[in-house]
Amino acid sequence: MNDRALYSKKKQDPSLKLFVVLSKAYRAVADQVADDIRSYGLNTTDFGVLELLYHQGEQPLQKIGNKILLASGSITYVVDKLEKKGYVKRTPYDKDRRITFASITEEGEKLLNEIFPEHWKQIEAITAGLSEEEKKSAIELLKKLGLHANELSRKNNV
Template sequence: METEKRPGTDEVINELLVKLFKNIMEIEERCLITPEFKDISVNDMHIIEAVGKEEPKSMSTVAKLLSITTGTLTKLMDALSEKGYVDRERGKKDKRIVFVSLTEKGRRAYARHENFHRTMIEHMKDGLSENETTVLVYALAKLNDYFNRIYKA
């Protein structure tokens, strides 16, 4: 009688991670890019998230949060500004500094993105004990640390 070879833990982890990364990108796009927000991409949603809904941020601060140059961000902000998601304003003290903030439309997009992530986290934690949640946080932090190390290398 032949026994079926079951995948080992490493293979299962690898398969789950590959599916997870693929699904997050595809599902996030399907859930976020609704008829109201059909004129932007998921990448634009992440820029909107970096701008945030609080006080205006300088372009250089947003660029650092996104790990892109201010030149690249300027082109992206041009498009988001034309579509009505962000406002730009020169600094009052130093006119060279440009501050960005979300418009009402940008705030709605931000809320949609925030709700998607909140729902995903709630579902992930549903049914987990406090100890299991702690282990999950630890495992995700280790994965994040690994990506940060190889990104900086």
């Protein structure tokens, strides 16, 4: 099989097509969500930290990065910015000085209470290209795909 035939065959491969379509869809949706978040004077990382603290309460700084997929070195910078804006506060852990907790302030809660309902509406508008049933199917299929990819990663790191 020559290179041209091999390329043509690969182009028709559903795995490759799924990857391309998934990547493009993610980029389109993520760009819309980021634009919405920026309209409130935040970036997606700031919003992710605030949303995590709002919904899950006080968190050790070390855990925040893992939960919102942020490098540990960046978390200090993000929390510093949010603290200066009055949205987050740090609390040292009295039993271990190496651990510091972050929590959302009343000002941060007020901000999220103001913007989250509109942000939610925007996400509903962005995902309105799918019916409720299609959204549920997509959630299950993407979860299955992600779990499989994580399992492969885990096996490769053993």
